[in-house]
Amino acid sequence: MSRSFTRSPVFWPAVGLIALVVLNTAVNPAFLKITLLDGHLFGTPIDILTQGSRTMLLALGMTLVIATGGVDLSVGSVVAIAGAVCALMLQGGHSLALTIVAALAVGGAAGAVNGTLVARIGIQPIVATLILMVAGRGVAQLLAGGQVLIVKHAGFGYLANGFFLTLPVAPLLVGGLFVVTQLVVRRTAIGLFLEAVGDNETASRFAGLAAARVKILAYVFCGACAGLAGVLWAANVGAADANRSGENAELDAIFAVVVGGTALTGGRFVLAGSLLGAVLIQTLTISMYNLGISPAVAPVPKALLIVGVSLLQSDRLRRWLAGLWTRGGKGTA
Amino acid sequence: MQKLLPRLVWVAAGLFAATASLHAQAAKKQLKVGFAQTGAESAWRTANSESMKSEAAKRGIDLKFSDGQGKQENQIRAVRSFITQGVDAIVIAPIVETGWDPVLRDAKRAKIPVILTDRTIKTEDESLFACFIGSDFYEEGRMAADWLAKKTSGKGRIVELQGTPGSAPANERRKAFGDAIAKYPGLKIIDSQSGNFERSTGKVVMEALLKKHGRTIEIVYAHNDDMALGAIQAIEAAGLKPGKDIIIVSIDAIKEAVQAVVDGKINCTVECNPLFGPKVYDTIAKLVAGEKVPKKAFNKDELFDSTNAAAVIAKRQY
Structure with a gap:
């Protein structure tokens, strides 16, 4: 029982997360404190979930793309485009529902472009999505006219900052999406299709699978997730910054996915692991502020923890370490 | 017929002289300035470009505006084209600090003064640019x-x-x-x-x-x-x-x-303050007139608190 738990792909990111929380609580005992303020929950763990919800959402879409053996570098730029679209729609007096649909559609369309380039034209995923990563920010800037667009809309802000029955809305929304996605991919054959295509595209095609269509679908889903993340990004601060929002977000998302036990080579994915990975990276960011680490050196401890968790994920290193342990144990006996 | 030809030559020469002198007058009146902007990455930058353009229009300066789109090679290309167009002064908002020496040497050889705005550059030869105007x-x-x-x-x-x-x-x-x-x-x-x-x-x-x-x-x-x-x-x-x-x-x-x-x-x-236009063109006017300008100058900044914010809010451009 315990053995199967340590073998679980979510075990090591969970260990990293617990270690981080213990360290933070040791330095600042109030780290885990949650209080009730103005009728909603208030505290650092709530912040981590609320502010981490955007990375969770990107990681959700990214997991499926990585499962097919691809990667999507353009999600950060899609966030910027979707944010600009939201701001323009709301400023133009459109309804909130239509605005969200538009953001999702823009994200999905961006994903369709990526998917077509990868699956139909056969461009390497890194190169194909790099195109939109670079060009997308230009598109966002063009939409926004080089300005930070301000959005004042109560319902829109509620999506990122609101509370439902004392609980923050954004993590509820993203958590719900995770559950739905998990059910859809695991209760139907879609998950199997994704893994088959990621594992061996040629073989799955010979087995009668529409491999290209499965891949495109994964990119469209990832793009739509990025579109929704763009909604949350703009809603969070009530402004769409085409230049800065979603900057380096693709890297955080990829890290969350990989640390959560999904293989970058494709063919295996763990949605819960990606969720945990996203929480881990957000906790890491908040830890730097909580521990008072100077921003000039903050990237170093961050990098160290990432390297550490990645190493622990490696089977070969774990076996080697386990070998050292048993040999050492025999020596003293 | 034989007498007509020299006469025609005289007329042509006269016309040519007239147009040339007109041309010279026009050149004296209308200053030509090339501005290599970094791009349009922020509201600050947009206001900065707008100030350069509107102030040029106000003063009747022929401004050749180039958007570098965040790339130094675009800016260098723009500066080269300003040199061949024979502008009176070149203004650069350098995207990066290094790599400017060759093109600045070309400008110097063409005797076109270069003014750096907003950000400065790293160079061995400080004489390559006339002055720097920035924010303090x-x-x-x-x-x-x-x-x-x-x-x-x-x-x-x-x-x-x-x-x-x-x-x-x-x-x-x-x-x-x-x-x-x-x-x-x-x-x-x-x-x-x-x-x-x-x-x-x-x-x-x-x-x-x-x-x-x-x-x-x-x-x-x-x-x-x-x-x-x-x-x-x-x-x-x-x-x-x-x-x-x-x-x-x-x-x-x-x-x-x-x-x-x-x-x-x-x-x-x-x-x-992103509104660099007035200060930059004042400096150019001095440079063209052969006056000396300080090597480093700063745009004046103001402070807004509850005592004066309400009075200026309507006039804020950016």
């Missing part, structure tokens, strides 16, 4: 600190939201503020983290610091308005009143922040 980030930080010292009578616990680590505005604004408050032992920076000059990061940092220090935070000093605006949201979410429970001092004076001063949510914002 240090002075901005000092003005913010002095205002704060006066407002709080030199007492208070400060949280600093830094800009992107290593960037010139973040370095200068941090150093100036630290130097200025050193005179007041009652003013203490209790924490300092980077908000990356960005709203959402500014908000995340402020949320974390509010939980860490609780009600002991009395003052927020943000290196730019975007972070201050993000911090305000975090403070409001924590059930506190920005501007009252926590004093907020910021830099840049973008329109939204000046509005926040009017609304009482930001206490003071120091301007980082």
